[in-house]
Amino acid sequence: MTKSEFRYAHHPEDVKKYTTEDLRREFLINDLFNEDQINVVYSMYDRMIVGGAMPVKSALKLEPTDDLKAENFLDRRELGIINVGAAGKVTVDGEVFELGNKEALYIGKGAKDVVFENGNEGQTLFYFNSAPAHHTFPTKKITKNEAEIVELGEAKYANRRTINKLIVNSVLETCQLQMGMTELHEGSVWNTMPSHTHTRRMEAYFYFDLEEGQAVSHFLGQPNETRHIFMKNNEAVLSPEWSIHSGVGTSNYTFIWGMAGENMDYGDMDAVKTNELK
Numbered sequence: 205m206t207k208s209e210f211r212y213a214h215h216p217e218d219v220k221k222y223t224t225e226d227l228r229r230e231f232l233i234n235d236l237f238n239e240d241q242i243n244v245v246y247s248m249y250d251r252m253i254v255g256g257a258m259p260v261k262s263a264l265k266l267e268p269t270d271d272l273k274a275e276n277f278l279d280r281r282e283l284g285i286i287n288v289g290a291a292g293k294v295t296v297d298g299e300v301f302e303l304g305n306k307e308a309l310y311i312g313k314g315a316k317d318v319v320f321e322n323g324n325e326g327q328t329l330f331y332f333n334s335a336p337a338h339h340t341f342p343t344k345k346i347t348k349n350e351a352e353i354v355e356l357g358e359a360k361y362a363n364r365r366t367i368n369k370l371i372v373n374s375v376l377e378t379c380q381l382q383m384g385m386t387e388l389h390e391g392s393v394w395n396t397m398p399s400h401t402h403t404r405r406m407e408a409y410f411y412f413d414l415e416e417g418q419a420v421s422h423f424l425g426q427p428n429e430t431r432h433i434f435m436k437n438n439e440a441v442l443s444p445e446w447s448i449h450s451g452v453g454t455s456n457y458t459f460i461w462g463m464a465g466e467n468m469d470y471g472d473m474d475a476v477k478t479n480e481l482k
């Protein structure tokens with residue numbers, strides 16, 4: 205079964221007036237994993253789809269939602285999946301890809317049958333992002349060994365982190381989707397500081413591996429007009445092109461970032477000086 209939700213894009217002047225409840229309704233995605241269900245949010249930010257699949261008793265087929273008006277989910281889209289649970293498998297038009305924890309799969313436009321299945325080692329959880337695509341690039345599994353790795357931050361600023369660029373154009377070709385995973389080192393709690401915007405691309409963050417009872421305060425908004433959303437484990441948040449996307453946790457965590465838009469230049473960011481944030 206697939207459950208789908210639609211989200212509009214927003215003007216930053218409107219978002220200034222949003223209450224906590226408004227911000228959470230519009231940007232937070234807090235219901236990604238339900239037993240034997242696929243949940244998707246179709247966002248008007250670069251038509252990015254954010255989703256989660258939790259196969260328990262049965263295999264789950266990725267079905268097109270009404271918003272797609274297509275025969276198959278990937279008729280005009282590409283898909284990036286990262287397994288944030290125990291080992292599981294994804295079958296793409298009959299080809300089986302075993303995905304361990306923190307392993308990724310890119311699926312090119314035109315694949316017809318995408319099926320998610322649990323493994324035998326515990327509960328698998330597939331987090332995914334999908335963006336419109338105009339060309340078919342090969343479907344490929346990507347492990348951390350194949351990722352482009354960047355070490356960032358400093359312990360004295362509590363932001364030491366390893367950026368695993370998994371689905372980026374230095375690793376494989378995609379139309380516009382980029383995805384990766386940033387692991388905070390023990391004792392570090394701040395991500396994406398100094399923060400940035402990139403009007404050329406939207407972004408979605410998905411926080412996981414956060415201890416029970418802990419939270420991440422995610423910051424969004426224009427650099428001179430920021431807001432925050434408190435987030436729990438396994439929740440995602442949409443970041444408009446004009447918004448910063450940074451967070452601080454009450455403990456250590458990992459997060460997945462996914463982007464779509466005008467370019468695929470990871471380094472194309474408009475940095476914001478930390479002491480100029482408002």
Ligand SMILES: O=C(O)C(=O)C[C@H](O)C(=O)CO
Pocket residue numbers: 356365367384386395396397402407449461470473
């Ligand atoms: O920790 C970080 O810094 C990030 O992971 C940054 C994201 O990858 C990002 O915002 C890319 O635009």
Ligand SMILES: [Zn+2]
Pocket residue numbers: 400401402407449
């Ligand atoms: Zn960014």
